[in-house]
Amino acid sequence: MTIDRSTATAAAAAPVDLSPSERHGIFLYLGILIILLAFGGPSGGLIDIPISFFLKNRLHLTAHEVATFRLVAAIPLYLSFVFGFIRDMWNPLGMRDRGFMLSFGGITALLYVLCAFTPMTYATLLAAIVLLTASFLFVSSAQNGLTSVIGQQHAMTGQVSAVWNVFLSIPTVGALLIGGKLSGLLEEKDPDQALRILFLVGAAIMTLIALYALWKPAEVFDNIRVDHGTGRHPIEDMKRLVRHWPIYPAMLIWLLWNFAPGSTTPLQYHLQNSLHATDAQWGGWNAIFAASFIPTYIVYGLLCRKFPLKTLLVWGTVLAVPQMVPLLFIDTMTEALIAAVPIGLMGGLATGAYLDLIIRSCPRGMQGTTLMMSWSLYFVVSRFGDVLGTYLYDRYGGFTVCVIAITIVYALIFPSLLLVPKRLIATADGQAPDFAFGAPESESDAVK
Numbered sequence: 001m002t003i004d005r006s007t008a009t010a011a012a013a014a015p016v017d018l019s020p021s022e023r024h025g026i027f028l029y030l031g032i033l034i035i036l037l038a039f040g041g042p043s044g045g046l047i048d049i050p051i052s053f054f055l056k057n058r059l060h061l062t063a064h065e066v067a068t069f070r071l072v073a074a075i076p077l078y079l080s081f082v083f084g085f086i087r088d089m090w091n092p093l094g095m096r097d098r099g100f101m102l103s104f105g106g107i108t109a110l111l112y113v114l115c116a117f118t119p120m121t122y123a124t125l126l127a128a129i130v131l132l133t134a135s136f137l138f139v140s141s142a143q144n145g146l147t148s149v150i151g152q153q154h155a156m157t158g159q160v161s162a163v164w165n166v167f168l169s170i171p172t173v174g175a176l177l178i179g180g181k182l183s184g185l186l187e188e189k190d191p192d193q194a195l196r197i198l199f200l201v202g203a204a205i206m207t208l209i210a211l212y213a214l215w216k217p218a219e220v221f222d223n224i225r226v227d228h229g230t231g232r233h234p235i236e237d238m239k240r241l242v243r244h245w246p247i248y249p250a251m252l253i254w255l256l257w258n259f260a261p262g263s264t265t266p267l268q269y270h271l272q273n274s275l276h277a278t279d280a281q282w283g284g285w286n287a288i289f290a291a292s293f294i295p296t297y298i299v300y301g302l303l304c305r306k307f308p309l310k311t312l313l314v315w316g317t318v319l320a321v322p323q324m325v326p327l328l329f330i331d332t333m334t335e336a337l338i339a340a341v342p343i344g345l346m347g348g349l350a351t352g353a354y355l356d357l358i359i360r361s362c363p364r365g366m367q368g369t370t371l372m373m374s375w376s377l378y379f380v381v382s383r384f385g386d387v388l389g390t391y392l393y394d395r396y397g398g399f400t401v402c403v404i405a406i407t408i409v410y411a412l413i414f415p416s417l418l419l420v421p422k423r424l425i426a427t428a429d430g431q432a433p434d435f436a437f438g439a440p441e442s443e444s445d446a447v448k
């Protein structure tokens with residue numbers, strides 16, 4: 001007796017039908033985890049915003065020097081895919097993703113404490129951020145891998161994308177508001193004391209994450225199946241990843257969407273130098289911008305169940321291309337704060353669709369590698385986009401050239417959509433395709 005391997009694979013990969021209560025339980029578990037990670041990450045707003053102000057206001061670095069610091073400090077982030085690959089290959093403490101959260105959540109907390117009591121100069125601060133980021137990425141890779149596996153295996157990649165983005169935005173808004181206020185408070189203290197407080201806050205949050213890993217809700221972990229067998233060979237898995245065509249257009253679109261030359265350091269200097277924004281107002285602008293994504297994320301979570309991903313990709317991109325144009329019409333900080341609302345609203349649908357596409361594109365058993373690869377790409381292109389935008393800002397003496405550059409880059413997403421495999425985006429959320437997410441669509445796709 002023989003078994004058709006393709007039939008067996010398809011059966012094994014069939015989505016598990018979950019009840020509404022199980023889905024809500026999964027979303028709540030992931031939401032809490034995402035919120036904790038967003039607050040505890042050294043590259044997140046709660047930590048990153050005060051450090052950027054420390055560099056600007058205490059060390060008196062220029063825009064170019066701040067951008068360079070951020071470029072170097074992000075070296076571990078450029079290698080995020082390595083941490084994702086380790087997540088896919090390793091099972092620490094026999095607990096898989098919870099093992100990463102428990103062990104490296106605790107390690108990162110200890111590193112925060114050590115950094116809190118180390119005198120900070122430019123060099124020591126740079127070393128501290130690099131070390132903290134490297135440890136934190138093991139925890140982040142577990143969350144990324146777990147979230148994408150759940151989305152694929154239950155055919156709810158769009159809902160997972162929406163939930164992921166909403167829960168990520170909530171702490172982002174809070175961190176930006178708190179980060180700006182915290183920067184003002186820390187200005188009144190000795191620099192070493194200020195950073196000590198900041199790092200101890202990070203240590204407390206990472207301790208909570210380690211404790212959170214001890215919880216194992218049945219609706220989350222009892223509905224996950226292992227996508228691979230024993231005896232995996234890393235080289236063969238890497239070859240399988242390289243041959244997996246769907247990831248290439250998904251990553252190209254993600255690259256173009258996050259390049260955005262000038263949207264970070266030049267925008268900060270434009271608002272603070274030209275429009276005289278305070279540190280708190282800069283944090284407020286970013287908070288309003290991030291919060292304005294949330295309504296369209298929620299809308300995406302509803303639309304993804306009614307329309308195929310192809311439709312949402314097209315209309316999301318239509319809205320996204322002119323996203324930064326409102327910045328050309330502001331003359332005061334009040335106008336800038338108002339403009340942050342439509343700018344955020346215009347980007348939410350696209351972000352939800354692009355993340356949905358990446359989750360659908362992950363090869364089975366390598367979800368951690370693929371999702372962390374997307375974050376590697378995000379940090380590489382955003383940091384280098386920041387450097388390019390800073391050059392344009394300094395070279396041409398204004399922010400208008402940055403808006404033009406961003407709009408041109410976004411427009412290039414349209415031809416990139418033509419490269420996406422059609423069957424991958426032909427279904428709406430909840431509709432299982434006639435092939436397993438994460439499998440090559442055809443032999444030709446596997447070798448492209």
